[in-house]
Amino acid sequence: MIQVTNLTKYYSADKASLADVSVTFQPGEVTAIIGPSGAGKTTLLRSLNQLIRDDLGTILFNDQDVRQLNRRGLKQVRRKIGMVFQNYNLIEPLTAIENVLHGRLGEKGTLAGMLSLYSQDEKDQALGLLSEVGLGDFCYQRCHDLSGGQKQRVGIARALMQAPDVLLCDEPIASLDPKSAMVVMDILSRLARTKKMTVIVNLHQVDVARTYADHIVGINQGRVAFDAPVSALDDWAVTQIYR
Numbered sequence: 615m616i617q618v619t620n621l622t623k624y625y626s627a628d629k630a631s632l633a634d635v636s637v638t639f640q641p642g643e644v645t646a647i648i649g650p651s652g653a654g655k656t657t658l659l660r661s662l663n664q665l666i667r668d669d670l671g672t673i674l675f676n677d678q679d680v681r682q683l684n685r686r687g688l689k690q691v692r693r694k695i696g697m698v699f700q701n702y703n704l705i706e707p708l709t710a711i712e713n714v715l716h717g718r719l720g721e722k723g724t725l726a727g728m729l730s731l732y733s734q735d736e737k738d739q740a741l742g743l744l745s746e747v748g749l750g751d752f753c754y755q756r757c758h759d760l761s762g763g764q765k766q767r768v769g770i771a772r773a774l775m776q777a778p779d780v781l782l783c784d785e786p787i788a789s790l791d792p793k794s795a796m797v798v799m800d801i802l803s804r805l806a807r808t809k810k811m812t813v814i815v816n817l818h819q820v821d822v823a824r825t826y827a828d829h830i831v832g833i834n835q836g837r838v839a840f841d842a843p844v845s846a847l848d849d850w851a852v853t854q855i856y857r
C-alpha cells in the first residue's frame with residue numbers, strides 16, 4: 615500500500631503542480647490516474663518513488679515516509695517499486711532477455727553489473743517472466759526487431775525482475791495500437807490480481823481506465839477531483855475531472 619498525504623509540488627513559486635493530494639493506493643488493485651494534459655499525473659506518479667523530489671507532504675510505503683529516506687533507504691525502496699515507461703526505455707540492440715536481466719542491475723555490485731554477470735537462476739527467472747508476458751518465443755530476439763506492444767511487455771518483465779510490490783506505469787499504452795494496448799493492460803491487471811501488486815497506471819483513455827482499473831484517481835489542475843472505485847466513474851464525474 616502507498617498512502618499519500620497532502621502531497622504538494624511547486625516547479626515554480628507561483629503555481630502548484632500538485633496541491634494537497636491525499637490518496638491511497640491498495641495492493642491487489644489497478645489504480646488509474648486520469649485527467650487532462652498538464653493536470654499533474656506524471657508528477658504524482660514520479661513523486662511516489664521520488665524520481666521527482668522537493669515536494670511537500672508524506673508518502674508512506676511499508677511504514678516509511680519515502681520523502682525522508684537517505685540515499686541508501688531510497689535505493690532499497692526503489693527496488694520494491696518497479697517502473698514501466700511510455701517509450702519502453704529498452705536497450706534496443708540487446709535481446710529481450712538481456713533487457714530483462716538489466717532489471718537486476720540495481721542489486722548487483724559494480725563489477726558484476728559492469729560485466730553483466732548473471733547467475734543461471736537469474737537467467738531462468740528472466741525466461742520465466744518473458745513467458746509470463748507471452749514472449750517465450752522472443753527471448754533471444756533483439757528488441758529493435760520487436761513490435762511496440764512486445765517491447766512494452768519486455769519492459770514489464772524487466773520491472774518484474776526486481777520482484778517489486780508496486781508497479782508505476784507512466785502512460786504505458788500511449789504509443790500502442792488498441793489491440794496491443796489491451797494485451798498490456800490485461801497483463802497489468804493480472805499482476806495486480808495474482809501477485810497482489812499495487813499497480814498504478816497513468817492513462818489518457820477513460821474507456822481503458824473503466825475497463826481495467828479497480829480504482830480511479832482523477833486529477834485536475836494538481837488537485838484530486840475524483841477518488842473512488844471505478845463503478846462510481848459516471849459521465850458527470852468524468853466531466854468534473856476534465857472540466
Ligand SMILES: Nc1ncnc2c1ncn2[C@@H]1O[C@H](COP(=O)(O)OP(=O)(O)OP(=O)(O)O)[C@@H](O)[C@H]1O
Binds near residue numbers: 625649651652657
Ligand atoms: N520539469 C518541470 N519544470 C517545470 N514545470 C513542470 C515540469 N514538469 C511538469 N511541469 C508542469 O507541471 C504541471 C503538471 O505536469 P505533469 O507532466 O505532471 O502533467 P500530466 O498530467 O502528466 O500531463 P500529460 O498528460 O500531458 O503528460 C504542468 O503544468 C507542467 O507544465
